[in-house]
Amino acid sequence: MLYDALRGVKVIDLSRILAGPWCTQNLADLGAQVIKIEHPERGDDTRGWGPPNQSSADGQIHMSAYFMACNRGKQSVAIDFANWQGAKLVRELVADADILVENYKSGSLSKYGLDYAALSEINPRLVYLSITGFGQTGPLAGRPGYDYVFQGMGGLMSYTGQPAGTPGAGPLRTGVAVVDLMTGMYATSAVLAALHQRDRTGRGMQLDICLLDVAVALNANQAANYLVSGHVPQRTGNAHPNCAPYEVFACADGYFILAIGNDGQFGRFCTVLGHPEWSSDERYATNSARLSNMQSLRPLITGILAVESRRHWADMFDAADVPWGPIHTLDEVFTHPQVQHRQLLQIVHHPLLGDIKLVRNPLLAGTPPEALATAPPLLGEHTAEVLAGCHSSTATQGARP
Known part of the structure; x- marks a missing residue:
């Protein structure tokens, strides 16, 4: 310890x-x-x-x-x-x-x-x-x-x-x-x-x-992108500059983060959405191609994800080993089973102020x-x-x- x-x-x-x-x-x-x-x-x-x-x-x-x-x-x-x-x-x-x-x-x-x-x-x-x-x-x-x-x-x-x-x-x-x-x-x-x-x-x-x-x-990969390419990074909202699709998407009852980090994950994602052919389409088959063609890929993904609930997609993605994540408020963070298992909330006692809640x-x-x-x-x-x-x-x- x-x-x-x-x-x-x-x-x-x-x-x-x-x-x-x-x-x-x-x-x-x-x-x-x-x-x-x-x-x-x-x-x-x-x-x-x-x-x-x-x-x-x-x-x-x-x-x-x-x-x-x-x-x-x-x-x-x-x-x-x-x-x-x-x-x-x-x-x-x-x-x-x-x-x-x-x-x-x-x-x-x-x-x-x-x-x-x-x-x-x-x-x-x-x-x-x-x-x-x-x-x-x-x-x-x-x-x-x-x-x-x-x-x-x-x-x-x-x-x-x-x-x-x-x-x-x-x-x-x-x-x-x-x-x-x-x-x-x-x-x-x-x-x-x-x-x-x-x-x-x-x-x-x-x-x-x-x-x-x-x-x-702290600029990390953004600095490296600039130093290698000479192109000044621009604001991209929730989209990642080097991976795609890697951003926030809307579903029927809220939002979640989709974090596709490689071509294999993208293939499984396409299968979950009912469009396995996207993973062999030359416009989307590789991460580089997807980055160049997100303007056409994004609406396709958005239209399908918007129909079902976050719980529906969570179950489907988990079963297919597709990386995703919720966007929690802090009350949801501290009641999440994994956060509780990791004991990230700790309570210490002060003789005058009583019990104080802190993050471990x-x-x-x-x-x-x-x-x-x-x-x-x-x-x-x-x-x-x-x-x-x-x-x-x-x-x-x-x-x-």
């Missing part, structure tokens, strides 16, 4: 919002001690990103759902490191830490003595992860930016949305902050690799992960219930506990329990 793989690893989390906290939540889920340093008055920005909020029984204490999504398993310590006493406390916590994660503008932590150069003098084994919008160097280094900016700037929104000339045409963002989330995942991988390297070399390093880099990398980390499939993460912390909830181990005579200055 991976839930205690990082037992004994100490992480100082100076990050806020989503990309950094998503990374440190992964580390916490894997068993690391994650100490989240928050401003005593404001805390992480996302503490105010509600409603919805979870509240205590008396209605006096609130925690935003957004904050809860990316901060389970952490200890919250309230320190204002803008004053020297607070910065000294952070440096003392860093002295025996393995990892520090921060997402401040490049260079801004140096005035507090919390930059990599200063902290590596204190702790040469420190793996120091910096997450920024544009990176530590370059013409835009130091410029702030949020996920939405990079969905546009990195190219993702240029080919996401309905095609030009159709209803609702125009660039479209994803429904979640996918660049932030993937930055957190890339950052997690980088940190774990750096820890492994440190075991060989005895020294830590600074990692420079930025949202722009991740946004460009996919890295931890099969984790026993007793190994569930602790609840997301209230602001400063662990200040006294964590700082009790500090040796500084100013251990309570710059902090607030």
Whole structure:
């Protein structure tokens, strides 16, 4: 099991919002001690990103759902490191830490003595992860930016949305902050690799992960399509640029996703629809041919699928091993038998906020219930506990329990 793989690893989390906290939540889920340093008055920005909020029984204490999504398993310590006493406390916590994660503008932590150069003098084994919008160097280094900016700037929104000339045409963002989330995942991988390297070399390093880099990398096959062909990808709605038919279709009582990934699957699909001859038609026999002729194939498919219910087609497709999928609302997601079997909904208890429903980390499939993460912390909830181990005579200055 991976839930205690990082037992004994100490992480100082100076990050806020989503990309950094998503990374440190992964580390916490894997068993690391994650100490989240928050401003005593404001805390992480996302503490105010509600409603919805979870509240205590008396209605006096609130925690935003957004904050809860990316901060389970952490200890919250309230320190204002803008004053020297607070910065000294952070440096003392860093002295025996393995990892520090921060997402401040490049260079801004140096005035507090919390930059990599200063902290590596204190702790040469420190793996120091910096997450920024544009990176530590370059013409835009130091410029702030949020996920939405990079969905546009990195190219993702240029080919996401309905095609030009159709209803609702125009660039479209994803429904979640996918660049932030993937930055957190890339950052997690980088940190774990750096820890492994440190075991060989005895020294830590600074990692420079930025949202722009991740946004460009996320273009994946769309970027490869452009780099190979020279053609700029356009918006294709729900249709796939490289596979066909691979899109959303309407049936008598709703919609479903058809995901034909090879010619054999297409042949079985044609048989289910009662038109096995389509699979030998030169216009549709290969994936390349189908991509070129979807304008004539799509109406043929649509006319047949629209007659029967989703349940009818689901049974037929499952029997023929044709890939398809429903489009679930989130209430349907969490009541689905496979989701329940995988135990993706986990419930943790907070002494003041009660039971909190969270989504289990996919890295931890099969984790026993007793190994569930602790609840997301209230602001400063662990200040006294964590700082009790500090040796500084100013251990309570710059902090607030």
